[in-house]
Amino acid sequence: MNKFKLMSVRPEDCFLVEGKERILESYEPYLSDESKMDYKPVSAIFFPENTAQVVDAVKRTTGQGKGIVVSASRTGVTGGAIGVDNASIISLEKMTARLGEWHFQAGVKIEDIPVTDKDYYPVDPTEATASLGGTIATNASGPRTFHYGATRNHIKALTIVLADGSVLDIHRGEVVCENSKFVLQHRDGEIVIPIVGISMPPVKNTAGLFLKEDMDLVDLFIGSEGTLGIVTEAIVETAPLPVNRLFLVIYSDTESKALRLVEAIKSKPRFTCLAIEYFDHNAIALIRESDALLNIPGDVVCAVYLEILNGDEDIQEKIDETLASCGLDPEWTWAGFAEGDMLEMKRFRHDVPERVNAIIGARKVDIPGLHKIGTDTAVPEGQLRRILSFARSEVEKEGLQYIVFGHIGDNHLHVNMLPRSMEELKKAEKLHIAIAEESVRLGGTVSAEHGIGRLKKDLLKIQFTEGELAAMKSVKDALDPQGVLNPGVML
Amino acid sequence: MNIVVCVKQVPDTSDPDTEVHIDSTGRGVDESKFSFVINDADNYAVEEAIRLKEKHGGEVTVVNIGPEGANQVIRMALAKGGNSAIRLFDEKFAFSDIVATARILHSAIKDLSYDIVMTGCMASDDGFAAVGVTLAQMLGIPHAAMVKHVEVIDEKKLKVGRELEGGLMEMLEIEIPCLLTIQTGINEPRYASFKGIREASKKEIKLMDLSAAGLGDDMVGEAGSVAVMKQYSVPEVGELAEMLEGDAGETSTKLAQILKEKGLV
Numbered sequence A: 001m002n003k004f005k006l007m008s009v010r011p012e013d014c015f016l017v018e019g020k021e022r023i024l025e026s027y028e029p030y031l032s033d034e035s036k037m038d039y040k041p042v043s044a045i046f047f048p049e050n051t052a053q054v055v056d057a058v059k060r061t062t063g064q065g066k067g068i069v070v071s072a073s074r075t076g077v078t079g080g081a082i083g084v085d086n087a088s089i090i091s092l093e094k095m096t097a098r099l100g101e102w103h104f105q106a107g108v109k110i111e112d113i114p115v116t117d118k119d120y121y122p123v124d125p126t127e128a129t130a131s132l133g134g135t136i137a138t139n140a141s142g143p144r145t146f147h148y149g150a151t152r153n154h155i156k157a158l159t160i161v162l163a164d165g166s167v168l169d170i171h172r173g174e175v176v177c178e179n180s181k182f183v184l185q186h187r188d189g190e191i192v193i194p195i196v197g198i199s200m201p202p203v204k205n206t207a208g209l210f211l212k213e214d215m216d217l218v219d220l221f222i223g224s225e226g227t228l229g230i231v232t233e234a235i236v237e238t239a240p241l242p243v244n245r246l247f248l249v250i251y252s253d254t255e256s257k258a259l260r261l262v263e264a265i266k267s268k269p270r271f272t273c274l275a276i277e278y279f280d281h282n283a284i285a286l287i288r289e290s291d292a293l294l295n296i297p298g299d300v301v302c303a304v305y306l307e308i309l310n311g312d313e314d315i316q317e318k319i320d321e322t323l324a325s326c327g328l329d330p331e332w333t334w335a336g337f338a339e340g341d342m343l344e345m346k347r348f349r350h351d352v353p354e355r356v357n358a359i360i361g362a363r364k365v366d367i368p369g370l371h372k373i374g375t376d377t378a379v380p381e382g383q384l385r386r387i388l389s390f391a392r393s394e395v396e397k398e399g400l401q402y403i404v405f406g407h408i409g410d411n412h413l414h415v416n417m418l419p420r421s422m423e424e425l426k427k428a429e430k431l432h433i434a435i436a437e438e439s440v441r442l443g444g445t446v447s448a449e450h451g452i453g454r455l456k457k458d459l460l461k462i463q464f465t466e467g468e469l470a471a472m473k474s475v476k477d478a479l480d481p482q483g484v485l486n487p488g489v490m491l
Numbered sequence B: 001m002n003i004v005v006c007v008k009q010v011p012d013t014s015d016p017d018t019e020v021h022i023d024s025t026g027r028g029v030d031e032s033k034f035s036f037v038i039n040d041a042d043n044y045a046v047e048e049a050i051r052l053k054e055k056h057g058g059e060v061t062v063v064n065i066g067p068e069g070a071n072q073v074i075r076m077a078l079a080k081g082g083n084s085a086i087r088l089f090d091e092k093f094a095f096s097d098i099v100a101t102a103r104i105l106h107s108a109i110k111d112l113s114y115d116i117v118m119t120g121c122m123a124s125d126d127g128f129a130a131v132g133v134t135l136a137q138m139l140g141i142p143h144a145a146m147v148k149h150v151e152v153i154d155e156k157k158l159k160v161g162r163e164l165e166g167g168l169m170e171m172l173e174i175e176i177p178c179l180l181t182i183q184t185g186i187n188e189p190r191y192a193s194f195k196g197i198r199e200a201s202k203k204e205i206k207l208m209d210l211s212a213a214g215l216g217d218d219m220v221g222e223a224g225s226v227a228v229m230k231q232y233s234v235p236e237v238g239e240l241a242e243m244l245e246g247d248a249g250e251t252s253t254k255l256a257q258i259l260k261e262k263g264l265v
């Protein structure tokens, strides 16, 4: 069925703080996010505690002809939650209640979603203070997305407040696109959402809206970055808690051997990997500088991190054979079984971005306009070596400092460029576009996990045709004709 | 140089979010939400033992009192270079104090051939810092506590450094066999390699229960203890203290308010 009734929820008085000056004085952090983009003060910030209060906040804001910025944990890196002109912010940070076993308000932090003896919510963005709603809005992913898929695969139901203040309460499987449209009915009429299927890359992807002829209505809102509605509640799908895992950092003296290992694991899986991550030679050099205690052997060039389901009896033998077939030495590894081992190994992943920020921070003292440029592209199976060598040769040609790390299992590597001057910054921005273009040419995406926000809108045009962008725009126009929700984000 | 090293599995409290709740008996804590790790000081003891073995030859035997889950901690010590292991476990061991605990360890260690026995200087969960020295007494060997430096002089003697207040190091000679309780920071513990884990999975962990240890019911647990654990409690909040609740944003706003009200800023 493609038709569904919207609910009309009686608004409940929502707490707010008002006045640009007061907000600048006491609530300034609410105006920015991890993109560190320039922001503007807003005239009001609402702090709803439930869906009815979100309805109140939406109606009061739109009643004044203002836009709405949806804000949650503000860990987003593309400026989706920053203060903008002529808008109010609706912050979901107080909406953290657990409403059912796996039913939560949208503001709950991913790290606060409970783990039971048997089950857990397996979506694991590196920044675990991100909110459930924010991760739904950006279809967030993490290392274990390799095994479990991104947020989209784990959302059973959503409660959403639309731009007109009506409420949509939908379960997956309930409303499916037919005849190229969804029809949402309310008391005074209906909203017809036209759906034109667009080409979506066969990779993990957060660029643009998710549009498919036979899609589920739940999927329209996942990854829509708050442009179509405000997610206020969600029921998540869990996975069995893996009891027995093996965590492995495998060092290699050449990148080629490391890539061979990743290819071997993926092409002929002999054991189940939950996550496969990669750190190139520049990342290793940074980790060595910042964390001498990790004691990385001297000849190490790069490293692969594996999280393996430690199930059957001869798994260790299989791992041994796989390492040997790639010319890798089982002694040149760091292995553990306990959660604590995994947390120690996480230092690898945390040291790199921290070091990058520290380097850029130091350079900013002299050149305030400087910032890092990081790609978020992913490519289809079989294209990883191509995009890696393309990115490497282009960046090295320009003489930029850079590191490569990330979710290699999903063919999703971040190329982080660290400019030393404004001139280099310009070069890095150009290279970012070039790498995004090449990824799309290889059949991939310009943004695999961070979303488009306000920062990466230029990239959307690389991936989608005018017609596809128009199809997205017509969905936005149907649901939010005045353009009040997250103005300037994505579309 | 044969070395016995005692390791304990403790709840991982390095994560500030770890919540400790007293269970319904009042004599234990709810362990269901904990992840377990090797006691920090024991990790250094394992490393020190393996380094001495690598330099001077001999074998390292890992000894633990703990349930089956503790095998993980034992296996990691074996993966790093331990040769063999003994795990002591019996329901009757519950509520053993330091004396009973040392007695259980003693029952397994007394028949081994060793030059040095090492323990961590303190367990991070109960903080007694006394099992090692009590064990030395039972074994009838000299001991040094809080050791931060070990050097082999010859087959009969070690030179050890003990860490004192104010950064002072007390150097002393001690006769072999002896017991050392090892202080954190004495070395940089290595990580286990996959190869080590493979080899460790083939090494034997010998199991010993009450009767295998040759102990009687009255020698372990509460019956065998000098000090009996009665009850855990959480200190009451004093009247002069105000606990701020909420996330960092909320608590800092409240704190700023209080400071303003009291005219402190």
Ligand SMILES: Cc1cc2nc3c(=O)[nH]c(=O)nc-3n(C[C@H](O)[C@H](O)[C@H](O)COP(=O)(O)OP(=O)(O)OC[C@H]3O[C@@H](n4cnc5c(N)ncnc54)[C@H](O)[C@@H]3O)c2cc1C
Pocket (backbone or CB within 6 Å): A033, A034, A069, A070, A071, A072, A073, A074, A075, A076, A077, A079, A080, A081, A092, A106, A124, A125, A126, A127, A129, A130, A131, A132, A133, A134, A135, A136, A137, A138, A139, A140, A141, A142, A143, A225, A226, A227, A229, A230, A231, A232, A353, A449, A450, A451, A453, A486, A489
């Ligand atoms: C150190 C670091 C590591 C990171 N690692 C990862 C990673 O591994 N994987 C990954 O995917 N991302 C990662 N991110 C990016 C970020 O954490 C994610 O984008 C996250 O999903 C944002 O969640 P949030 O609650 O902070 O949302 P916010 O930043 O508050 O908002 C993000 C966007 O979602 C919208 N939004 C928020 N809540 C709602 C809602 N309830 N309804 C509708 N729209 C909403 C906002 O308007 C905005 O457009 C990382 C960021 C940092 C700083």
